Amino acid sequence: MDSALVTINDILVERAGRIILNIPSFDVREGETLALVGQTGAGKSTLLSVLGFALKPDKGSIFWRGAAVGNGRPGSDVRRRISMAFQSPLLFRGTVQDNVAYGLKLRRIPAADVNRKVTAMLDMFGIGNLATANAASLSGGEAHRVSLARAVVFDPELLLLDEPMASLDPGTKDNLMKEVTKIVKELGLTCLYVTHSREEAYAVADRLAVIDTGKIVQSGSAEDVFYRPATASVAAFVGTENILPAAVVDTEGGLAQLRIIGAAPETSIEAVTDAAVGATVTACIRPEEVSVDPAEPGATGSRRNHLTGRVTDVTVLGPTARIAVDCGFPLTALITRRSLGELALAPGTPVTAGFKATAVHVIQ
C-alpha cells in the first residue's frame, strides 16, 4: 500500500484568472481507498478530473507508477486502466448486462469472457436477477449498483468514485457503502472516493484527505483527521463543534491549563498538550465527547473537566440531540435522545458539562 499509483506535483488549475486547484504534492497509493472530502466548491471534482486525466492542469506534472505522463494527457493505455462512477448512475440505453459489458466490449474481450465476467459482477453486487432488465426500469439503488458494477468489471487499476452515494436514501446508502467497500477490498482495487459527507469518508477510507479552497489541508488516517485535525477549518469540517481560542497558562507533566479567551467569567480547562506556557492555541472538543449532567460536580467519573452552566438550546436530530450550554463560553454536547428524556434537559436547566483532558485536541 506504500507505492504511489498516481502522483501529482505542483499542480495549478485556474479558471477565469481564479485559482481552482493549487497542490504542491499529492498521491494515491496502490491498494488504498483514499477519501477526498471537502465542502461544495472546494475543488474535489477538479482534483478528481486531474487524477483521472480528464482535465489537463495549467501547470504541474503527473506520474503514473513513477513514470511522467506527458503533458497531462496520457495515451489510451493509461486511460484504460482508470474507471469512474458518478453521483448519477448515468446508465446507457439497453439492458443491465449491456451496461455492465460496455467497458469489456470496448477492450475487445472475447464474448465468452464478457458473459462470464458480467455474470460474476452482477452476482457480486446482488443484481444477478436483473441481468436482462431494461436499465431504464431500475430503482435508484439498483441503478447505482449497475453503475458501480460497470465501473469495476474490467479490473481498473484506479477506481474514481465521484460522490457515488450522494443521491441515495440513507438506508440504501449504508448498505451499498458496505458492499462497495467490501468489493473494492476483495478485488484489491485502488480507489479514490470523493464525497462531501464526513460520515461516508470515515466509513470507507483507509486514508482521508481534506481539500479546502483548492488546497489539501490535511491527509492521514480517518482517526487522525477526525480526532487530530490540523487546522480549525478541518476541525469544523469533520464535525468538531467546539473550537475555542485559548491561552496556555500552566503546564505540569504533559497536562496543560488552558484559559478560554473571551470566556466570562474567566474559565480554564485541562488538556493534554506539549504547548508552552504563554502560547495561544485552539482547543477542539468533539460534541460527542462532552457529557451533560444536571447533577453537581464530582459525579462525572474520570473526566478532569467539569464546567457548570445552563442549557441555552436543545435541538433534536432524530436519534440524537444537540445541547448548547453556556459555561462562560458556548459549549455543545451531543447526547442520545433517550438521555435527553431521562435528564429532562431544557433551556435554562442548570448542568455540569464534563469532558476528559484527552478529549481536547490542541492546535498550536
Added chain:
Amino acid sequence: MSVIWDGIVQAVKMIVGFNTDLIVILLTSLKVTGTATLIAMVLGLPLGAWLGLTEFRGRKFLVVLTNTGMALPPVVVGLFVFLMLSRYGPFGGLDLLYSTRAMIIAEVIIATPMVIGVTLAAVQALDPKLIAQIVSLGATRLQLFFKVVKEARLGLLAAVAAGFGAIISEVGAVLMVGGNIKGQTQVLTTAIVQETRQGHTAIAIALSIILLALAFLVNWIITVTQQKKV
C-alpha cells in the same frame, strides 16, 4: 365539388390499378429523395455529433452557418446548383443539369444543414456527464461517437425525419435543376404542379395521395423506431 370527388375516385382507380406513369414518378421520387437523405445522413450525423461534442475556435461560426443553412430557401439552392452545373458554370463540363444527379445534389444541400442542426441539438441535449462517463470507461473518439449516436438516437432519428421532410416536399429546386422531364426527372411534387396546370385533376390528386402516404409511411417507421424502449 363533383370535380374533386371525381378526381379522388379516378385517383384511387389509378393507384389500385398500378398506373405505369404513377409508378415511374414514385420510383424517381424515391430514388432522388432516398439517395439525398442517405448522403445528408452520412455527412450530417458525424458533423452534427462533432460540433456537439467538441470545443474549438470557430465552432460558433459553424453553428451559425448551420442554422443559416437550415433556413436556406430551396429556390436559392436551386439557382446556385443551376449556375454551377449550367453549360457556362464551373461544373458545366460534367453535363449533370436536368438529371436526377443534379436534383440529388440540390436536395443534399437543402437536407444536410437540417440533419447537422438537429443532430447537434440532440447531442448537446445529452447529460455532459454521460459523455464523461463513456470516456472514463475507456472509449476512443470513434467508440464515443458510436455510443453517443446510440444514446441520442431519438434526436438523430428526428434529424433524419427533418432532412427527409425538407426534401420530399421540395419543388422549387428540383424543378430548376431537374427540369421535370417526364419519365426521367419528374418527381411527385413537380408532377403535381404540372398535372394541376394542365387540368389533369385526377392525376394530381392521385400523386398527392401517394406523396402524403409516402411521407406518412417514412415518418411512421421513424416514430416506431424512436419509441422502442430499449
